[in-house]
Amino acid sequence: MSEFDKSNVEFDSGRYHRANLGFIVLSGDLACEHDLFNMTPEGVGISFTRLKTDDYTTNETLAAHVNQLAEAASRIQPDVKPDVISYCCTSGSIVIGEEEVKRQIAIGAPYTKPMSLVTGVVSALNAVQAKKIVIGTPYLDEINAREEEFFLSKGFEILRMEGLNLETGIEFGKVTPDFWNKFSLEIDCEDADAVFLSCTGIRSLDIIEKVEAQINKPVITSNQAQMWSALRLAGINDNLKGFGQLFGY
Secondary structure, eight states: OOOOOOTTOOOOSOTTOSEEEEEEEETTOSSHHHHHHHTOOTTEEEEEEEEOOOSBOOHHHHHTTHHHHHHHHHTSOTTTOOSEEEEEOHHHHHHHOHHHHHHHHHHHOTTSEEEEHHHHHHHHHHHTTOOEEEEEESSOHHHHHHHHHHHHHTTOEEEEEEEOOOOBHHHHHHSOHHHHHHHHHHHOOTTOSEEEEOOTTSOOGGGHHHHHHHHSSOEEEHHHHHHHHHHHHTTOOOOOSSSOGGGGO
16 A cells, blocks of 8 residues: 655645634623624634633723733734734723723734724724714623713713613623613614614624614624624625624725
């Protein structure tokens, strides 16, 4: 029997030949990875690392994430060098600050485009030309106050903001999609240009198109905006179906 000729091994660009994205997910997040996998186009790779976090979610515990961001970014496939690395926390991005989040990611992974999730949300809201918005969150009031201040500083008019005053990421992830559907309809205002559901750890991706059909305006969620923005930063402009009007931009 002749030995197989191993001198002509065939290579191509690999399964993830279009782009490779990295995400730093909180240890208590029950929704983000699932959502991002569901939105991943053909030829795009996604990789995750988990940030060890206190599951009691306050401004103080969110601020502490900054101490681990650089090291977490350095763990995401450093030999492959992801095109984009994003920190998967809306409220944490606000508390720490967009530029500090990106600075820390760049320390750990200087070869990537660093991304703050909330920067992606702002870009998404601007893309759908939303100026007047309503915001729904699972957060405590102290976090909602910081978030309201942030979006006002970005030039948005907030017609209504409602939080559920839940304390932990585990609670966030156990709120049903049907509840987020009903909650979105409850907080919507006729004059609002868009509804924003804030938090990577909630199961809001599932109901985007259902709510949009009922209120006839864009619905933006944290994970949807994060993937849309990360793909656009990586040069991927696919119009993904099933995840709302945003992907048409």
